[in-house]
Amino acid sequence: MTDAAEAGTAVRPGDRVTDAAGADAAGAEPAILTRGLTKRFGRSTVVNGVDLTVPRGSVFGFLGPNGSGKTTTIRMLLGLAGATAGDIRVLGHEMPARAATVLPGVGALIEGPGFYPYLSGAANLRRLDAADGFAPHATRAARVDRALERVGLGHAAGKKMRAYSLGMKQRLGIANALLAPRELIVLDEPTNGLDPQGTREVRSLIRSLASEGTTVFVSSHLLSEIEQMCDHVAVMRAGRLVAQGSLDELRSAGQARVRLEVVTADAAAAEAVLARLTAGAPRIESVPGIESAPGSTGGEWMLGAALPDGLPPETIVSELVAAGVRVRGFAVERASLEELFVELTGEGFDVVQ
Ligand SMILES: Nc1ncnc2c1ncn2[C@@H]1O[C@H](COP(=O)(O)OP(=O)(O)OP(=O)(O)O)[C@@H](O)[C@H]1O
Numbered sequence: 001m002t003d004a005a006e007a008g009t010a011v012r013p014g015d016r017v018t019d020a021a022g023a024d025a026a027g028a029e030p031a032i033l034t035r036g037l038t039k040r041f042g043r044s045t046v047v048n049g050v051d052l053t054v055p056r057g058s059v060f061g062f063l064g065p066n067g068s069g070k071t072t073t074i075r076m077l078l079g080l081a082g083a084t085a086g087d088i089r090v091l092g093h094e095m096p097a098r099a100a101t102v103l104p105g106v107g108a109l110i111e112g113p114g115f116y117p118y119l120s121g122a123a124n125l126r127r128l129d130a131a132d133g134f135a136p137h138a139t140r141a142a143r144v145d146r147a148l149e150r151v152g153l154g155h156a157a158g159k160k161m162r163a164y165s166l167g168m169k170q171r172l173g174i175a176n177a178l179l180a181p182r183e184l185i186v187l188d189e190p191t192n193g194l195d196p197q198g199t200r201e202v203r204s205l206i207r208s209l210a211s212e213g214t215t216v217f218v219s220s221h222l223l224s225e226i227e228q229m230c231d232h233v234a235v236m237r238a239g240r241l242v243a244q245g246s247l248d249e250l251r252s253a254g255q256a257r258v259r260l261e262v263v264t265a266d267a268a269a270a271e272a273v274l275a276r277l278t279a280g281a282p283r284i285e286s287v288p289g290i291e292s293a294p295g296s297t298g299g300e301w302m303l304g305a306a307l308p309d310g311l312p313p314e315t316i317v318s319e320l321v322a323a324g325v326r327v328r329g330f331a332v333e334r335a336s337l338e339e340l341f342v343e344l345t346g347e348g349f350d351v352v353q
């Protein structure tokens, strides 16, 4: 009998290997775990029963359209707003009860950091660091300099905040989150207001933090951005979590489709083969520039259809060939993440900056 079985906690096949607190088999609790997290303002429920699991070491994208509840969720995670209902654990401890234990390990950038316009960037950071009861005074100046260098503001350290561009202010906010070594960095829309170059710099900063083992939780309403820097994602829609998992898991959730380019005198025959094999109505397009309306005597068509689970795509090709249809091109495609998210959220995400 194993120790676990003696202790009455044996894992049966098929069980999720997590305990009540969501710790994985290695014993590391997720960086963030919420269960039933809910926030109501008056009669409106803006965060509704959210169960988030943010694995340690992940770069976790928190994606959702404007007003879907991202900032409100983040404020509750950090103990800046009270939850109406539900449980929160951050770095293995209950929040907000254990805020004094948890918060020194967490760096955060949330909407509108409180900077003084008449102080320099460096002076603002020194002030915020001094207000942090856990930050050692002796190393303050060095830590401020290092954080400013890290976000590319070394040259502007002595400049007054009011002369900072929006992007520089945003980077100063990130520098503030980096004043001490952190286990978890929470960034609410860190690329807001940044130009494409600034956006690239923030992305590479996030990747470099992740490569050092820091968990990064980053919100955005831009799918393209999340795709470029995250390995996990959660999607909010109107206060509810509608999807969560690794990007690979979400990608493979989209249904596979085949796209075939065929040459035939009989488009209807090709269509019938495809319809029989996929039990669906194939989409047919004629290839531009070739006289090939379905029903005419010859030509080239593109056929596309959703692929049922378990049907080897090569079967489609061999059956078409057996029916006298020549196949010039063949591809298996999956619904893009963007299509999936449009389906999940009922609206489009901006895909370009
Ligand atoms: N203090 C408040 N009182 C009342 N309603 C609020 C309050 N704060 C947020 N809300 C509402 O909660 C909803 C979610 O807002 P939240 O700021 O969390 O969304 P978001 O996903 O961060 O949006 P964005 O992408 O625009 O930043 C919105 O409808 C907002 O109007």
Ligand SMILES: [Mg+2]
Pocket (backbone or CB within 6 Å): 070, 071, 072, 188, 189
């Ligand atoms: Mg927000």
